[in-house]
Amino acid sequence: xxxxxxxxxxxxxxxxxxxxxxxxxxxxxxxxxxxxxxxxxxxxxxxxxxxxxxxxxxxxxxxxxxxxxxxxxxxxxxxxxxxxxxxxxxxxxxxxxxxxxxxxxxxxxxxxxxxxxxxxxxxxxxxxxxxxxxxxxxxxxxxxxxxxxxxxxxxxxxxxxxxxxxxxxxxxxxxxxxxxxxxxxxxxxxxxxxxxxxxxxxxxxxxxxxxxxxxxxxxxxxxxxxxxxxxxxxxxxxxxxxxxxxxxxxxxxxxxxxxxxxxxxxxxxxxxxxxxxxxxxxxxxxxxxxxxxxxxxxxxxxxxxxxxxxxxxxxxxxxxxxxxxxxxxxxxxxxxxxxxxxxxxxxxxxxxxxxxxxxxxxxxxxxxxxxxx
Numbered sequence: 001x002x003x004x005x006x007x008x009x010x011x012x013x014x015x016x017x018x019x020x021x022x023x024x025x026x027x028x029x030x031x032x033x034x035x036x037x038x039x040x041x042x043x044x045x046x047x048x049x050x051x052x053x054x055x056x057x058x059x060x061x062x063x064x065x066x067x068x069x070x071x072x073x074x075x076x077x078x079x080x081x082x083x084x085x086x087x088x089x090x091x092x093x094x095x096x097x098x099x100x101x102x103x104x105x106x107x108x109x110x111x112x113x114x115x116x117x118x119x120x121x122x123x124x125x126x127x128x129x130x131x132x133x134x135x136x137x138x139x140x141x142x143x144x145x146x147x148x149x150x151x152x153x154x155x156x157x158x159x160x161x162x163x164x165x166x167x168x169x170x171x172x173x174x175x176x177x178x179x180x181x182x183x184x185x186x187x188x189x190x191x192x193x194x195x196x197x198x199x200x201x202x203x204x205x206x207x208x209x210x211x212x213x214x215x216x217x218x219x220x221x222x223x224x225x226x227x228x229x230x231x232x233x234x235x236x237x238x239x240x241x242x243x244x245x246x247x248x249x250x251x252x253x254x255x256x257x258x259x260x261x262x263x264x265x266x267x268x269x270x271x272x273x274x275x276x277x278x279x280x281x282x283x284x285x286x287x288x289x290x291x292x293x294x295x296x297x298x299x300x301x302x303x304x305x306x307x308x309x310x311x312x313x314x315x316x317x318x319x320x321x322x323x324x325x326x327x328x329x330x331x332x333x334x335x336x337x338x339x340x341x342x343x344x345x346x347x348x349x350x351x352x353x354x355x356x357x358x359x360x361x362x363x364x365x366x367x368x369x370x371x372x373x
Contacts, residue, residue: 007121014125019335026331033367037361038337040175040206040314040351042236042285043292046275053274057266059371065261067092074244076274078212083217091252092272094263095245096230097206099255100169101130104225106254107199108362109134116165120151122176122342124203127169139163142343148308149177149316153185157192163197165361171203173210176342176349183214194224199251205230205243208282209289209313209352223248233313234282235275240268289313292355299362303369314351322348325368 019038024031069088078085093099108115108131115136119127122143131138141156143149157323168189173180181189186202194199204227207213219225226247232238242264245255276280297307297315306318319325322338322345329336337349352358 006217009045014129014341021328028355029330034333034335035353035357035360036293036335037350037353037357038335039238040312040349041233041238042208042313043288043353043357044236044281044285046236046271047278047281048236049274049278050271053270054267057270059266061266063262063264063266063269067264067269070264070272071244073273073276078217078246083220084221085217085246086249088249089220089246091245091247091255092264092269093243093245093259093266094268095232095241096203096228096245097126097130098241098259098263099202099228099245100203100242101133102115102125102250102255102258103167103201104130104134104136105157105258106317110183111166113137115167116163118156118159118163118165118168120156120168120170122149122174122312122339122344123169123171123207124175125341127171127203136166139165141335143177143179145176145344147169149174149179151179153188154188155250160189160192160196160198167199167201168193169201169203172216172309173206173312175206176313176314176316176337176339176347177308178206178312178316180311183216183218185218186219190219190222190225194222199224199226199230201226203228204360205233206282206314210311211290217246220246223250226251231272231275234285235271236267236285237271237275240265240271242268242272289352292358293352295355296350296352296358300365303366305365305369314349316344317348318346319348319352320346320372322346324372328368328371329361329364332367334361334364 070092071087074090075085075087101345117131117136118139121140139159141151141159143151190200216227226245228245231242299318301307307315322340325348326336326338339347339349
């Protein structure tokens with residue numbers, strides 16, 4: 001059944017990973033003294049060619065408001081001999097977060113009924129934040145923690161049929177649980193959304209680090225489906241903010257009408273082109289994630305911690321008191337994500353970093369486990 005979400009800070013803004021400068025100053029810490037496991041990005045750093053690409057940018061010139069070169073590169077990167085992605089179906093944003101805020105302005109804000117959104121939760125807090133800013137009615141279908149955080153898709157279809165949401169948003173694989181729906185499950189949601197006259201938005205921010213992903217680009221044949229991807233996570237470029245959406249020409253045109261010119265800066269555009277052209281980067285990043293993830297999961301399970309299966313480049317760990325564990329690990333120079341804002345106060349989320357960093361974290365978590373027993 002739908003429930004209200006709890007994904008905002010006391011100031012009303014969505015809660016994220018990372019550790020902000022205000023908290024650092026209050027604790028007397030420096031960012032360079034910490035290992036940050038709270039953000040889930042590629043563990044091998046940005047592609048080497050990105051730096052030279054950014055140096056070629058003329059800082060005295062305006063960015064290309066159409067992101068033409070980057071969109072063309074995305075099309076080449078995704079197209080195959082059997083499927084061509086047209087540039088008219090690619091939309092680039094200042095991070096995927098901007099895309100979600102534009103999406104809610106287009107499909108929810110200003111409607112007589114203020115619009116309705118269905119969110120598959122627990123999930124990324126910006127979905128809820130963007131919907132609230134749009135004044136929308138928000139429905140949440142909460143995953144069952146006793147069943148590996150799976151959703152009752154029959155209940156989802158019933159909610160969609162009865163409430164006819166304008167947009168349905170699902171993160172696949174999901175943040176923070178790592179649950180990854182198969183093509184039949186996504187098609188089932190797409191059918192229900194189509195029949196209700198809505199748009200199904202599939203956020204694939206962590207898709208690059210799924211061991212055996214299915215071909216979601218087949219969904220491009222469905223005008224009621226929109227895919228969103230994050231280049232900042234795939235290529236460790238979080239400081240630049242870069243994401244893109246794949247949708248029908250109609251959806252892209254509507255989003256573009258609401259996006260300010262020069263929203264995506266030239267440095268980000270050049271970095272994106274360079275990253276996509278490095279064909280060897282993602283295989284190396286995936287290998288680094290898989291080996292470190294296997295090690296860390298094994299070590300934490302060996303000390304009695306519960307870890308639900310995750311198909312993403314992070315793991316969810318049941319520790320009992322997430323806030324306490326975060327504090328104790330922070331004292332050791334390690335930052336993890338307290339999942340209380342997701343409605344999961346017993347869990348922390350741990351992003352996968354290089355193997356040596358994961359070895360340090362495993363040692364620290366073993367020590368904390370002995371302390372809190």
